Amino acid sequence: MAFPSEELRVAKAFMDVSARLLANPYRLAQTQMAMMRDHVHLWQQSMLKTMGMPFHAVATPGPGDSRFADQAWEENFLFDFIKQSYLITARHLQGTVARAAGLDAASQRQVQSRTEQYVAALSPTNFALTNPEVLRATFYSNGRNLINGLRELLKDLEHGAGEGRLPMAGGGTFHLGKDIAATPGKVVFENELLQLIQYLPTTAEQHRRPLLIVPPWINKYYVFDLRESNSFVRWATDQGLSTFVISWASAGEKLTHRSFDDYLSDGFLAAIDAVEMATGEQEIHLLGYCLGGTLLMATLAWMAARGDGRAASATFLASIVDFSDTGEVRTLAARNLPVGVDEKLRADLESPLATDTFRIPHANELLWSFVINSYLLGRGSFPADLLYWSADATRVPDALHRFVLENLVEANRLVQPGGLSLAGSAIDIGRVKVPCYFLSAIEDHISPWQSSYLAARVLGGQVRFVLGGAGHVTGLVNPPAANRHGYWINTALPGSADDFLSGATRHPGSWWTDWQQWLLAQAGDSARVPARTPGDGPLEVIEEAPGRYAAALAKPPSPGQAARNGP
Numbered sequence: 001m002a003f004p005s006e007e008l009r010v011a012k013a014f015m016d017v018s019a020r021l022l023a024n025p026y027r028l029a030q031t032q033m034a035m036m037r038d039h040v041h042l043w044q045q046s047m048l049k050t051m052g053m054p055f056h057a058v059a060t061p062g063p064g065d066s067r068f069a070d071q072a073w074e075e076n077f078l079f080d081f082i083k084q085s086y087l088i089t090a091r092h093l094q095g096t097v098a099r100a101a102g103l104d105a106a107s108q109r110q111v112q113s114r115t116e117q118y119v120a121a122l123s124p125t126n127f128a129l130t131n132p133e134v135l136r137a138t139f140y141s142n143g144r145n146l147i148n149g150l151r152e153l154l155k156d157l158e159h160g161a162g163e164g165r166l167p168m169a170g171g172g173t174f175h176l177g178k179d180i181a182a183t184p185g186k187v188v189f190e191n192e193l194l195q196l197i198q199y200l201p202t203t204a205e206q207h208r209r210p211l212l213i214v215p216p217w218i219n220k221y222y223v224f225d226l227r228e229s230n231s232f233v234r235w236a237t238d239q240g241l242s243t244f245v246i247s248w249a250s251a252g253e254k255l256t257h258r259s260f261d262d263y264l265s266d267g268f269l270a271a272i273d274a275v276e277m278a279t280g281e282q283e284i285h286l287l288g289y290c291l292g293g294t295l296l297m298a299t300l301a302w303m304a305a306r307g308d309g310r311a312a313s314a315t316f317l318a319s320i321v322d323f324s325d326t327g328e329v330r331t332l333a334a335r336n337l338p339v340g341v342d343e344k345l346r347a348d349l350e351s352p353l354a355t356d357t358f359r360i361p362h363a364n365e366l367l368w369s370f371v372i373n374s375y376l377l378g379r380g381s382f383p384a385d386l387l388y389w390s391a392d393a394t395r396v397p398d399a400l401h402r403f404v405l406e407n408l409v410e411a412n413r414l415v416q417p418g419g420l421s422l423a424g425s426a427i428d429i430g431r432v433k434v435p436c437y438f439l440s441a442i443e444d445h446i447s448p449w450q451s452s453y454l455a456a457r458v459l460g461g462q463v464r465f466v467l468g469g470a471g472h473v474t475g476l477v478n479p480p481a482a483n484r485h486g487y488w489i490n491t492a493l494p495g496s497a498d499d500f501l502s503g504a505t506r507h508p509g510s511w512w513t514d515w516q517q518w519l520l521a522q523a524g525d526s527a528r529v530p531a532r533t534p535g536d537g538p539l540e541v542i543e544e545a546p547g548r549y550a551a552a553l554a555k556p557p558s559p560g561q562a563a564r565n566g567p
Contacts, residue, residue, distance in 0.1 A: 010114060013107040020100045035092040042088060046081050059087035067125045067368075072132035079132050082124050090119045113445075126368050134376045141378075148378030156374075174388050176546050181222035183234040185545035186534035187247075189274035192255060193267045195247040195542075195549045196274050197221075199233055201531035203240045207520070208527040209312050210242035210279045212271060216291035217263065217400070220392050220550055221247045223289070223473065226385040230479045232512070239516055241285075242532050244275050246292075247549045251395045259399040260298070260407075265423045268299045272310060278537045283312040285519060289476065290447065291404075293319020297455075298414060300434060301427035313522045315437045315515065318472050320447040321429070321455035323412040386473055415458060433461040435522045439511055441468050441475030442488075450497040457493060464518055465493060467504065468511050480510040487511045 021028050041058050048055040061068050061083075073083045097115045100108070124130035128138070128146065137145040174180045185199035213233070215221040224232040224245060236243045246267070249255065258266075275284055288296030293316040300314055370387055373379050413419035417428040438456045440449035449467055456465050468475040469485030478485050488504035507514070535541040 010110065013103075013110045014114075016103055016107055017097060017100045017111050020102050021096070024101075031092065031096050035088065038088045038092070039085065042081070042084050046077065046084075049080070050077055057084060059084045059091065061087065067123060070133050076132065079124075079130075082130055086122070086124050090122075094119060116445075120368060123368065125372060128376055131372070131376065134372070137377050145376070145378035149375040152374050152378070174385065176222070176550060177544070180227060180385055180388065181220075181225045181546040181550060182228065183225050183231055183237065183545070185233075187542040187545060187547040188278055188534050188539040189271070190542055190547075190549070191266060191270060193249050193258065193263060194271060195249070195547045196271050197245050197247055197545045197547060198278060198532075198534040198539075199237045199243045199245075199545070201242070201533060202234075202238050204531055205528040206240045206242045206531050208281060208529050209283050209285055210244060210275055210281055210532075211236060211285045211287060211519075212275050213243070213245040214268060214271075214286065214288040214292035214296055215246060215248070216289060217248045217295075218291060218394055218396055220389065220394060221245050222546060222550065223386075223389050223476065225546075226389065226477060229481065230385070230477050232477070232479075235479060235512060240528070242279060244271070244278075246271050247547055248394055249549045251397045251400075255397045257399050258397040260295075260403040261423050263295060263400060264299055264302060268295055269302075269423075274539060276310065278534075278539045279532055280537070282310055284310055285313045285315070285522075286311050287315040287317065288319055289317040290319060290472070293317060294321060294408065294414065297321050297429055297432070298420070298422055298427060300432045301429045302422055302425050304431040304433070305425040305427055311434045313435045313437070313519060314432075315439070315519070316452070316456075317439045317476055318441055318444055318447050319438070319452060320408075322415050322451045322458075323408050323410075324415075324451060324454075386477065390473070415455060429455075430458055430460055432459050435462045436464070437515060437518055438463065438465045439468055439475075439487075439515065440465070441471050443469070443471040444475065446472040453497040453500060457495075463493065465490070465500070466511050466514060467501065478510045478512065480513050483509055485510070487514065489514070 038058055045055045045058055068083050072079050074080060094112070094115055097111055098108075100111070103111070128134045134145070183199055185197045187195045188198045189196040213221075213224055215223065225234065228234060233243050233245060248267075251258070272284060272286075276282060286296055286300075288294070296314060296316065297319070300311055303309075303311060367387075407413050407420065411419070415429060417430060418426050420427050436456065436459055438452055440447070440452040442449060453465060456463050467488040468478065469487065470478070475485065486506055486508050487510075488501065488506050490500045490504035492500075492503060494500055494503065
């Protein structure tokens, strides 16, 4: 029996919401009256503002919402009224959906996600006649911005944006290895699943223990190496860290059978072996982001079961460990995928966990900002490095994708003692004793910080949990020089996430510096070694970073290159 299409499932979820709301007409009437009172209050305060009398805003944008940054949204009576009216309606609409009682968890998440997308799409900033910045540009350019925007839209439609895919933002602006993913480095190891990049030192000496970064396998690694001003690997290298990063291969037909076990043994563990060989160090700092953090936790549990003590510390950035509440990932990657998506998955091995998962929860900052700049302001391709990265998905083996859906997303076996057996060993994350640093983002819809917090409290070693500002991606890319977002710390780690936040202290700036201080404290000494240059050790340089695997369609390694460094 074929599963219903995505459209039918969404329609059914919203019909269920409607039925639940209509089943309690008194509560529905209360909700409508509350929204009406807020709109009347807005009208009263707006009248006071026009008469020059004291007034206060009824609704204000949330923290990190930069859509209404233009001064006209505050100073102009009409635009201020439009802004607040939109925010009031959005707040009540989302609140009504969130409070609908009796829905199953999956339907609730799906309805909330779709409602957020709908609300984001209807923002007055997205329309020419209700965006003061667009109106100014139209007036001063005699409409040339709209003509240029139309040309840009037609060009993008011609190149496939009309098929539901965003154009590669700044496609003519960004070039891998030049103005994005440009930190100097060398590929020093590769096999079917990955290339390992070692970055050139920028200091005369480096800390003894190297750093290995594990990105998610569904996107390219260079979220850690965007432009020079916000590159994490460049910053880490400047701090004297011997920095390595995994660049996952984009799966082809030869890799369709590769599963989670392979990504643990031939992927992560092979990279650890290579870093040990390149540096001669048997203790390595490990860092994982998103699903890379999932793989990191599974690897640490496997190492604990085998008595492998090479992990000096572990850092989890917006990582999904406890899948009991995984926000958008569970919504977009439920096992009962529609037939069309499943066939596409088998045809080209492109995971639905990839691009849309990252793009949709950040529609305002990644999608609609692109639309406004390109199509309304007519500025040409919007050079958004994060949007460029989010559109550059990696193809995922079918076996890996199904393992994640069945064993992690659905059964949540990673946090169950003995719930998983990987690469010949039963694992238990409670046995992980290495010092761990957790960075979650307060606005993260993909890996909710509350779930990360619960997972952090399961571990048996020292744990530092940091709650950063912004979302899943923007919370990660937060260089100290930008001095934005901030972060919360509560060293007590109380029993609940709410208690953590209520007792936490907010710090300005970037979590990068807090992490650096924590990482160096774990080393237990200030030992440094002469700077390590790629190729000086046993591993030969294969090619310049970012390497072939970072290309949109990676080519498999040649037999000679594969044989040189082994499987």
